[in-house]
Amino acid sequence: MSAVSGLAQYLSLRGKNVFITGGGTGIGAAMVSAFVEQGAHVAFVDVAATESEALATQLRAQGGTVWWQHCDVRDVAALQQAIGDAQTALGDFSALVNNVARDDRHTLESVTPEYWDERMAVNQRPAFFAIQAVVPGMRRLGGGSVINLGSTGWQTKGSGYPCYAVAKSSVNGLTRGLADSLGADRIRVNTVSPGWVMTERQISMWLDAAGEAEIQRNQCLPDKLRPSDVARMVLFLASDDGAMCTAQEFKVDAGWS
């Protein structure tokens, strides 16, 4: 794949295998495209079949190596099986991006134990079990990079999604809780926390005039965040350029928080 912009090319990502959860749309899709553009071989899972297939077809037509499988990450066995299948197809993974999430709105009063468990099953649990599945391969490779997508939403007291806030706040705990033990094998673990990123879902569901005003009031930078802005940080952390960064949270929020 050739460079399509003046942005950095990471030679260390060429030919490397990367696994991404929720890669079919939004920030995940931007990361799939960004890694393919770097010459990495990308595997991803998603439940959005039409969008995922279209993305994979488009990137393969450009010469990219893309593997994808329909997988509902709430099913831990299915997620770990998909990682195993992808590993059989591509080889061990140098990088894992735990991206999948759903920021559905809910109130304190409406949450049942079943709803709580379901929110954790999509927003919290998959990251832990995906790490469990890729680490043996990273050890075989002599190292790796795990990037967990957090959020600045709970840090700026975002309301309307308390279960999502709980799950997202725990991402820093996952990163901090594993970085030391995995670091002995040169496996790095970091959190990347986006601010308010203009994915199609965010624009269609939540962005209104009040939201536009909020962005202008809270961000230091005037421009809206794009999915590709988050992908650029993830590329750095997956590459050898980020070799001595671990156990940290990196925010891409235009200075909001």
Ligand SMILES: NC(=O)c1ccc[n+]([C@@H]2O[C@H](COP(=O)([O-])OP(=O)(O)OC[C@H]3O[C@@H](n4cnc5c(N)ncnc54)[C@H](O)[C@@H]3O)[C@@H](O)[C@H]2O)c1
């Ligand atoms: N967009 C933002 O403003 C924003 C802000 C802060 C943090 N984040 C974080 O960034 C990451 C990506 O966010 P996004 O806005 O692109 O999300 P999104 O909802 O647009 O996309 C998430 C992807 O996950 C897939 N998915 C959802 N449930 C699934 C399931 N059960 N199994 C498999 N796939 C499933 C969706 O189909 C979609 O492709 C998330 O971790 C999110 O918490 C996003």
